[in-house]
Amino acid sequence: MALKYKLGVGLFLFVTPLVTSSLVVASPSLAATLAKSEATFKVNNFSHNPLGVETFTDTLTDTIATNGQVTTNANANASFTADPLNPPTFAENSSVSTANGAGKNYFGLAQSIAAIIGYDFLVGDQERFSFDFLADLNLKTSIENSQFERASAAGEISFQLYNTNERDNWILLDFFSISGKLKTPGGGDSFIANKSNSITTSKPLKDFLKKSYAGSEESATASVTGKYSRTFDSLTYLTLVEIKRNQAVVKTPESSGTFALLIFCLIGVGYRARNKVLASNLR
Numbered sequence: 001m002a003l004k005y006k007l008g009v010g011l012f013l014f015v016t017p018l019v020t021s022s023l024v025v026a027s028p029s030l031a032a033t034l035a036k037s038e039a040t041f042k043v044n045n046f047s048h049n050p051l052g053v054e055t056f057t058d059t060l061t062d063t064i065a066t067n068g069q070v071t072t073n074a075n076a077n078a079s080f081t082a083d084p085l086n087p088p089t090f091a092e093n094s095s096v097s098t099a100n101g102a103g104k105n106y107f108g109l110a111q112s113i114a115a116i117i118g119y120d121f122l123v124g125d126q127e128r129f130s131f132d133f134l135a136d137l138n139l140k141t142s143i144e145n146s147q148f149e150r151a152s153a154a155g156e157i158s159f160q161l162y163n164t165n166e167r168d169n170w171i172l173l174d175f176f177s178i179s180g181k182l183k184t185p186g187g188g189d190s191f192i193a194n195k196s197n198s199i200t201t202s203k204p205l206k207d208f209l210k211k212s213y214a215g216s217e218e219s220a221t222a223s224v225t226g227k228y229s230r231t232f233d234s235l236t237y238l239t240l241v242e243i244k245r246n247q248a249v250v251k252t253p254e255s256s257g258t259f260a261l262l263i264f265c266l267i268g269v270g271y272r273a274r275n276k277v278l279a280s281n282l283r
Contacts, residue, residue: 035182035248036140037155038096041116043133043242046089050118050240053080055093060111068103070250072110080116091116093244097153101250104148108250115243120164123236130229131240133159135176135222139191141184142217152249154181159242161198161228170239174198174230180220182213189213191220201226 059074078093097110123129141151158177162170176199180191193205201208202225211220 032142032144033101033149033151033250034099034140034142035151035153035250036096036098036138037153037246037248038094038136038138039155039157039244039246040092040094040136041133041157041159041242041244042090042092043116043131043240044088044090045130045132046121047128047130048121048123049084049087049089050082051120051122053082053091053119054117055080056113056115056117057093057095058113059097061109063106063108065101065103065106068101068106068252070099070101070103070106070108072099072108072248073097074110074112074246076112076114078114078116080118082118091118091242093242095244095246097246097248099151099248099250101149101252103252105252106250107252108248110248112246113244115241117242118240121238121240123232123238125234126231128229128231129238130227132227133176133225135178135224135226137178137180137220137222137244139180139182139220140218141182143184144216146185146216148252150184150249150251150253152181152183153247155179155244155246157242157244159240162239162241164237164239173238174228176226176228178209178222178224180211180222182218182220184216184218186213186218189218189220191222193222193224195226198230199226199228 055078057076057078061072061074063070063072074097076095080091082089093114095112095114097112099108099110101108135157137155139153141153143149143151156179161174164170174196176195178193182189191209191211208222208224
């Protein structure tokens with residue numbers, strides 16, 4: 001039987017329940033904004049099989065327009081196939097958030113999350129645990145009028161490998177992450193990647209990162225191929241946790257106060273509700 005453990009709250013930074021997307025149409029558009037954040041992750045060639053697997057997906061969208069139009073969309077999916085009698089073990093997930101706006105006064109938000117967890121890979125004394133992975137992260141923003149429009153996109157892909165010999169004391173062994181954010185007009189843009197020593201990539205991490213931060217259109221992309229490999233000097237249970245988060249926002253300056261407060265309240269309610277569900281499922 002698969003062993004399930006309660007994940008730390010810090011893992012889910014903006015987990016929220018599904019809220020259907022909406023469309024509001026008002027006066028003819030004066031200009032247009034776009035924000036998009038998407039990510040995919042694939043992992044295969046596991047040297048060992050997990051005793052149990054888990055997947056999570058969640059989305060949130062919301063739109064408000066008093067003099068304009070705005071659309072948002074968020075999608076997430078995840079799968080983890082692990083059958084010792086029918087190899088190979090394979091996992092993948094994807095997450096995409098998009099927002100478009102036009103007019104004088106609007107706010108659009110899209111958030112998505114996808115996660116996979118492999119519990120209790122049992123690695124023996126002097127055995128090597130390994131797997132291959134591919135991680136893709138793409139961010140894009142564009143506006144037409146820098147005086148009246150704002151667009152932002154943020155995203156992250158990360159995985160962590162834990163020693164879970166003790167159920168209530170997970171020990172972080174290794175990690176990998178790509179994260180970025182774009183804000184148009186410019187200011188506060190970033191795109192970074194980090195990894196621990198047990199992870200090798202086909203070229204230096206910085207060479208995977210491609211970015212353009214200038215003008216009314218900005219982008220950041222990365223497609224990282226890598227391998228995890230580590231030999232253990234005693235029998236060890238390992239748990240692999242991979243998660244991705246994506247967010248897209250479009251707005252006009254007039255919308256920032258009231259609309260942002262409403263979105264903050266929606267996210268807070270959803271976060272508390274989702275944590276209750278997770279706690280009951282993972283006990």
